[in-house]
Amino acid sequence: MLRVEGLHSGYGRIEALHGIDIDVREGEIVTLVGANGAGKTTLLMTICGNPRASAGRVILAGEDITALPTHQIARRGLAHSPEGRRIFPRMSVLENLRMGASIVDDRHFKDDLDRVLELFPRLGERLEQRGGTLSGGEQQMLAIGRALMSRPRLLLLDEPSLGLAPLVVRQIFDIISTINREQGVTVLLVEQNAFHALSLAHRAHVMVTGRIALSGSGAELLNNPEIRAHYLDGGAGGAEDPNL
Amino acid sequence: MEDSSPPLIRSAALAALLAALLALPLLGVRLVDSANGLSLSGRPELVAWAAGGVFCGRLIIDLFRRWIRDFSIRLPVPPPPPEWTRFGVGWALALFALVLPFLPFADRNLVDKATMVLIYIMLGWGLNIVVGLAGLLDLGFVAFYAVGAYSYALLSMTFGLSFWVCLPLAGLFAAAFGLALGFPVLRLRGDYLAIVTLGFGEIIRIVLQNWQDLTGGPIGISGIERPSLFGLSFKAVPPEGQTGFAEFFGLNYSADHRVIFLYFLILALALATNLFTLRIRRLPVGRAWEALREDEIACRSLGINPTTIKLSAFALGAMFAGFAGSFFATRQGFISPESFTFIESAMILAIVVLGGMGSQIGIVLAALLLVGLPEWFRDLQMYRMLAFGAAMVLIMLWKPSGLLSSRSPTIRLGGRA
Ligand SMILES: Nc1ncnc2c1ncn2[C@@H]1O[C@H](COP(=O)(O)OP(=O)(O)OP(=O)(O)O)[C@@H](O)[C@H]1O
Ligand SMILES: [Mg+2]
Numbered sequence: 001m002l003r004v005e006g007l008h009s010g011y012g013r014i015e016a017l018h019g020i021d022i023d024v025r026e027g028e029i030v031t032l033v034g035a036n037g038a039g040k041t042t043l044l045m046t047i048c049g050n051p052r053a054s055a056g057r058v059i060l061a062g063e064d065i066t067a068l069p070t071h072q073i074a075r076r077g078l079a080h081s082p083e084g085r086r087i088f089p090r091m092s093v094l095e096n097l098r099m100g101a102s103i104v105d106d107r108h109f110k111d112d113l114d115r116v117l118e119l120f121p122r123l124g125e126r127l128e129q130r131g132g133t134l135s136g137g138e139q140q141m142l143a144i145g146r147a148l149m150s151r152p153r154l155l156l157l158d159e160p161s162l163g164l165a166p167l168v169v170r171q172i173f174d175i176i177s178t179i180n181r182e183q184g185v186t187v188l189l190v191e192q193n194a195f196h197a198l199s200l201a202h203r204a205h206v207m208v209t210g211r212i213a214l215s216g217s218g219a220e221l222l223n224n225p226e227i228r229a230h231y232l233d234g235g236a237g238g239a240e241d242p243n244l
Numbered sequence: 245m246e247d248s249s250p251p252l253i254r255s256a257a258l259a260a261l262l263a264a265l266l267a268l269p270l271l272g273v274r275l276v277d278s279a280n281g282l283s284l285s286g287r288p289e290l291v292a293w294a295a296g297g298v299f300c301g302r303l304i305i306d307l308f309r310r311w312i313r314d315f316s317i318r319l320p321v322p323p324p325p326p327e328w329t330r331f332g333v334g335w336a337l338a339l340f341a342l343v344l345p346f347l348p349f350a351d352r353n354l355v356d357k358a359t360m361v362l363i364y365i366m367l368g369w370g371l372n373i374v375v376g377l378a379g380l381l382d383l384g385f386v387a388f389y390a391v392g393a394y395s396y397a398l399l400s401m402t403f404g405l406s407f408w409v410c411l412p413l414a415g416l417f418a419a420a421f422g423l424a425l426g427f428p429v430l431r432l433r434g435d436y437l438a439i440v441t442l443g444f445g446e447i448i449r450i451v452l453q454n455w456q457d458l459t460g461g462p463i464g465i466s467g468i469e470r471p472s473l474f475g476l477s478f479k480a481v482p483p484e485g486q487t488g489f490a491e492f493f494g495l496n497y498s499a500d501h502r503v504i505f506l507y508f509l510i511l512a513l514a515l516a517t518n519l520f521t522l523r524i525r526r527l528p529v530g531r532a533w534e535a536l537r538e539d540e541i542a543c544r545s546l547g548i549n550p551t552t553i554k555l556s557a558f559a560l561g562a563m564f565a566g567f568a569g570s571f572f573a574t575r576q577g578f579i580s581p582e583s584f585t586f587i588e589s590a591m592i593l594a595i596v597v598l599g600g601m602g603s604q605i606g607i608v609l610a611a612l613l614l615v616g617l618p619e620w621f622r623d624l625q626m627y628r629m630l631a632f633g634a635a636m637v638l639i640m641l642w643k644p645s646g647l648l649s650s651r652s653p654t655i656r657l658g659g660r661a
Contacts, residue, residue: 048544048545050541050544069549070544070545071543071544071546071547071548071549071550072547074544074545074546074547075547079545079546080545081545082541082542082545086539086541086542086545087539087542088534088535088538088539088542089538090534090538090651091531091534091535091538091653092653092655094653094655094656094657095531095534095653095654095655098531098655099531099532099535099543099546099548100546102528102532102546102547102548103546103547103548127657128653128656146546147545147546150546150547
């Protein structure tokens with residue numbers, strides 16, 4: 001579904017990605033974990049064409065999308081829920097969802113809306129409320145819901161659990177796995193909350209300063225002692241080991 | 245509570261100090277032309293007055309604010325007005341505008357002033373598309389107004405085209421200039437955009453001023469053709485082959501007819517602008533404007549092309565300014581670059597911002613306050629601008645986010661709550 005080959009990218013003269021290879025197969029959930037500043041957000045953004053890759057290729061469903069502008073990429077069935085949610089704060093929940101369906105034929109709007117509201121009943125109770133006045137968790141639901149409104153085949157999620165209470169985090173992860181299972185949406189998930197994200201994932205990669213350091217199935221990485229030490233047991237010791 | 249009076253005095257004293265510092269060069273010294281050349285003389289009493297006035301004003305405002313606060317704690321917060329009030333106010337205003345020229349107290353002077361206010365309302369509504377909806381800060385909006393005015397004047401003088409043919413053309417020209425401005429500034433936002441648009445406005449004005457052959461330079465263009473109503477002329481002596489308006493309807497000729505006709509013309513143009521905006525807000529383009537104002541990165545990732553959306557906002561906003569410009573030209577019969585200075589842009593922007601950025605009725609109120617009020621106080625002559633400044637300060641104090649800053653959603657689901 002998505003293949004990234006030897007991807008280099010960065011901001012100005014600073015290179016943040018030094019040759020990334022990953023592969024996301026149809027129907028999978030693939031998780032990326034990594035320390036702050038490892039380049040996870042940069043990777044998702046580069047896949048979406050902003051910033052542009054300086055070398056390497058991004059292939060979506062057989063088509064090379066490396067050089068396409070961001071909005072064209074979005075029109076090819078790839079939805080990106082960017083870091084920090086980025087909902088439209090002054091617009092209502094319903095308007096936010098409507099914006100998500102910008103590239104979809106109006107005929108589908110009603111059905112798609114029902115589908116999303118079924119996943120997120122709390123949004124259904126707040127359709128008229130302004131996006132900016134939603135709680136953090138509700139905003140995250142809105143961000144995911146909005147991305148789903150574009151009928152994606154591949155969904156890129158950047159830290160959906162950021163700043164949420166444990167209970168809401170659970171909810172969000174349950175929904176991600178529902179989307180994947182029942183709607184057949186392939187998911188590439190970036191997470192700090194490694195335990196949940198790895199339990200959910202079919203496969204996972206660990207990113208360290210712009211490179212993929214470790215790959216494996218979700219369960220493998222979950223049981224890997226190094227991963228446990230750095231990302232799961234309170235993260236103690238992470239700073240000492242330069243490789244992780 | 246007991247420790248709150250020193251800050252009160254302190255903030256007033258600080259404000260007074262600031263006022264004194266500002267007043268010192270502005271009011272405090274004066275050039276005197278005496279026998280032995282120019283000399284400076286001081287006017288400390290004026291500085292003292294300014295500082296004293298600001299001190300008292302600040303104190304009163306703070307006390308008033310505190311009083312309001314204490315007061316509002318006891319009062320329950322009023323619920324926001326229901327949707328229909330906004331709707332109702334809009335219709336009531338439109339209706340009032342329709343009958344205004346026929347009301348007993350409406351003399352020629354009043355209708356003339358109302359026409360002036362309506363021009364600014366229309367300009368405000370046009371700029372609102374760019375600034376209020378799309379969130380692109382444009383300080384050179386007057387350029388498109390000028391393009392519209394000169395387009396009409398030149399087309400009508402050179403090719404003898406009528407107002408009704410020129411009107412759409414002027415709008416098109418202005419929209420083309422909107423695109424011309426839009427392309428180079430696509431990547432700019434906020435401050436940078438403001439500076440470039442400011443420069444653009446000045447460029448247009450300076451070109452008009454210096455392209456003598458075409459625009460007549462600083463002298464401007466006079467004798468611009470007045471509009472007619474379906475071929476009915478408003479002149480005392482209609483030109484050859486035309487019927488006069490008064491003659492056609494069996495009225496006695498009166499110069500008032502034209503004033504009233506012009507009033508209705510701009511009213512129709514302004515209402516058309518308003519209807520257009522209200523309608524387009526509910527269409528994908530309009531909604532994309534607002535989304536773009538909120539978050540450009542999110543828009544891109546939803547498959548929206550910011551380029552086309554921004555350009556459409558610039559072009560459509562400019563088009564309405566172009567319409568207003570050609571109306572201005574036909575109303576005045578005379579235009580010169582002097583009518584299109586930066587002050588006009590600032591005025592239109594002030595109307596949009598004080599109106600509440602995006603609110604259509606807010607713009608009407610702000611235009612009434614900022615254009616209507618000073619016109620009203622014309623008798624006060626030099627205190628007129630004081631009224632303008634006072635109105636502005638009062639709005640900022642009372643409603644820091646504009647007169648009407650709530651926005652109504654562009655879609656609703658019937659029945660689903
Ligand atoms: N706009 C930018 N300009 C310059 N450098 C940037 C920019 N955005 C990110 N960087 C740098 O690129 C590197 C990778 O950042 P990135 O945001 O991709 O990290 P991340 O893995 O998503 O981290 P986190 O988990 O904290 O979100 C960092 O060193 C960061 O400082
Ligand atoms: Mg990140």
